[in-house]
Amino acid sequence: MTTALYPGSFDPITLGHLNIIRRASRIFDQVVVLVMMNSEKKSMFTIDERLALVQRVTKRLPNVSVVTTDELLAEHAKKYEGAVLVKGLRAVSDFDYELQLALINKKMNAELETVFLPASEKYTFLSSTATKEMARYGADLSEFVPVEIIDDVIEKTKHRRQT
Numbered sequence: 001m002t003t004a005l006y007p008g009s010f011d012p013i014t015l016g017h018l019n020i021i022r023r024a025s026r027i028f029d030q031v032v033v034l035v036m037m038n039s040e041k042k043s044m045f046t047i048d049e050r051l052a053l054v055q056r057v058t059k060r061l062p063n064v065s066v067v068t069t070d071e072l073l074a075e076h077a078k079k080y081e082g083a084v085l086v087k088g089l090r091a092v093s094d095f096d097y098e099l100q101l102a103l104i105n106k107k108m109n110a111e112l113e114t115v116f117l118p119a120s121e122k123y124t125f126l127s128s129t130a131t132k133e134m135a136r137y138g139a140d141l142s143e144f145v146p147v148e149i150i151d152d153v154i155e156k157t158k159h160r161r162q163t
């Protein structure tokens, strides 16, 4: 069985992330979305909230599951036999960073390969950071995040404004 692990912070999951998940789910037998803690970025949603949002938008994809871990990715990947990492690439800037991560992961776990999928043209501009920025200005989020989670992003943005 071929398993793709798709790691990210998903704060929140965007249409670009979902596009990668759908495409990976057609290539691999199973896709495991790994909602990672990110010590570099201050997140808008808690890890449990991010996990629940990813679960909600992927629930109709039968070979997709969602988990979280605080383990090092290269260690956690050992739990899935023969798994590969899937990453989306939006631009050359993603490539520089992702190549470095791929090499580090390979160094930590020699079995662990990384496969890159090019971002779909219409989602190249999309990031969780841009989504949060748009939400702060009350912009229409339907081009950014799956419709099922728009209200969650709006609510969270309002709450953050008050605090």
Ligand code: ADP
Binding pocket: 007, 008, 009, 010, 011, 014, 015, 016, 017, 020, 086, 087, 088, 089, 090, 094, 118, 119, 120, 123, 124, 125, 126, 127, 128, 129
């Ligand atoms: P972001 O970079 O938006 O904060 P993550 O850290 O959660 O998102 O990224 C997880 C993975 O998803 C990375 O491989 C990243 O390059 C990829 N990704 C993010 N946004 C998109 C997009 N719009 N299209 C394709 N891949 C994407």
